[in-house]
Amino acid sequence: xxxxxxxxxxxxxxxxxxxxxxxxxxxxxxxxxxxxxxxxxxxxxxxxxxxxxxxxxxxxxxxxxxxxxxxxxxxxxxxxxxxxxxxxxxxxxxxxxxxxxxxxxxxxxxxxxxxxxxxxxxxxxxxxxxxxxxxxxxx
Numbered sequence: 118x119x120x121x122x123x124x125x126x127x128x129x130x131x132x133x134x135x136x137x138x139x140x141x142x143x144x145x146x147x148x149x150x151x152x153x154x155x156x157x158x159x160x161x162x163x164x165x166x167x168x169x170x171x172x173x174x175x176x177x178x179x180x181x182x183x184x185x186x187x188x189x190x191x192x193x194x195x196x197x198x199x200x201x202x203x204x205x206x207x208x209x210x211x212x213x214x215x216x217x218x219x220x221x222x223x224x225x226x227x228x229x230x231x232x233x234x235x236x237x238x239x240x241x242x243x244x245x246x247x248x249x250x251x252x253x254x255x256x
Contacts, residue, residue, distance in 0.1 A: 162249040168223045169256050173200055176221070176251055178233060180204065181214035185239065186246060188217050191232040196255055198222045223255035 157174040159166055168174050178188055182204065190199070201220040221231070230252055234245035 159251065162251055165252050165254065167254045167256065170223050170225060173220055173222045176219045176231060177216050178249060179214060180217035185237045186235050187238065189234045189236060190219055193229040196224055196227045196229045197231070197253065198224050226255050228254050
């Protein structure tokens, strides 16, 4: 009987000690990749984007790929080139939303639009949850 009591006391004390140890600090979130130098940043579809030929600009939109939604992008490939599409590191928390970025370069002068549709690719018959249109002038 004493052995059982002693074992229970030891287990109780061990559980108290484990509960009192400081929690491990979460690893710091990796730095968000900086936009390339000279890249203009846009987030509001109401903004008019005007860039010289050869200059890059980045469109940043809110996204949460853990929900299955991603941005589909459409644009005139004779005026713009998609240089890079990336998702900067977020908070590191599972399920947390973040940002999806599209870096474009103006290829020749003209006016066009960049269309973004936020939808699930595995639900092709469902409409986009959100749509954004950015007006772009390349000079």
